[in-house]
Amino acid sequence: MADESSSWRVPSLVQELAATVREPPPRYLVPEQDRRGDQLAGAEMPEPVPTVSLRRLLASDDGAAEEASKLRSALQSWGFFLVTDHGVEASLMDAVMAASREFFREPLEEKQAYSNLVKGRQWQLEGYGNDPVKTQDQILDWSDRLHLRVEPEDERSLELWPGHPERFRGLLHEYTLSCRRVKDGVLRAMARLLDLDDDGGIIEQFGDNKGATYDRFNYYPACPRPDLVLGIRPHSDVCVLTLLLMDDHVAGLQVLRDGAWYRVPPPAPVHGHALLVNVGVSLENSNRFELLEDTPTGDCDVSMQIMSNGIFRGPVHRVVTNSEKERVSLAMFYAADLEKEIEPIAQLVDEKRPARYKKIKCRDFVAAHYEHFSKRETVIESLKIDLGV
């Protein structure tokens, strides 16, 4: 156990806290300027969430071009979209969500067996718990999570994979395999939008089973004061691409666009079991994408931001809480091989568009992200090359 003087490093699991407190403790309150009025409520999106059919996108007929243009406009406008016709069985998605809910309903001792704190103290990425707490005044998020590396398969820490419910492991394995095909299809379509020969090496680096894939089960207990706390603070995901399986009924995700926060509704029944894909892009120039002058973004699906030399950018997003209902979501993060360096793809670097980011080893990047995240900062700034313009 942590000694008295550093007990702030190991806050309660939010699920336990939510069961006992009537008001969120001060450590969870977002800075006052960010919660004045109803700032955390967010605005309704002025249009439906962009939706792209993966089957049509990958077909070899005229429909594919039409779908690609929808993808392009989704990436340019919001930086995320719902993918339908993705081939992941609806029953599998339901089963994974149900197993996730069941896991979080298990008694504390059962869940603690998979803790992300080594010896009750030292934080590691994988396992059940919260984010690392680096400073005493760090503002905490109203959520718990189970974070597991699912690929490459031979690097799974199976001792951290829940044994209850019993079907959990098998379902997660099956879901991982199904999502892999969706990710490969989406990456291929994005590489095509960039006119990259041989996919610019994107598939080589991230396709099949080569990169590191993490699956994060998020659990947001009901919160007595959704106007004062966040489920997850503003951030962008540290990876190439995220496939997000959202709660069917409870909203919570919000996306930042032009300085305003918009509520992303749960997928409408008409879209069945759509997955949300996070990755963004700036401005178009003929059949390629041209760089926008830097607008503040977060750490994007940052490997992709670096590799695409700033062309693709991930949306900054956050999650709000709900006073009556708990919420679960399941994010599959696709990152580069942790031992590999990520850098702008050679085909996207030329005199007109010199490299904008330094190369960095993926493992160092992930570590730096968590360092900055705890301070509500972003790490991409530190990787920018000063082009003197």
Ligand SMILES: O=C(O)CCC(=O)C(=O)O
């Ligand atoms: O719960 C959600 O909808 C989003 C979760 C998220 O942003 C994350 O896990 O990085």
Ligand SMILES: [Fe+2]
């Ligand atoms: Fe996220």
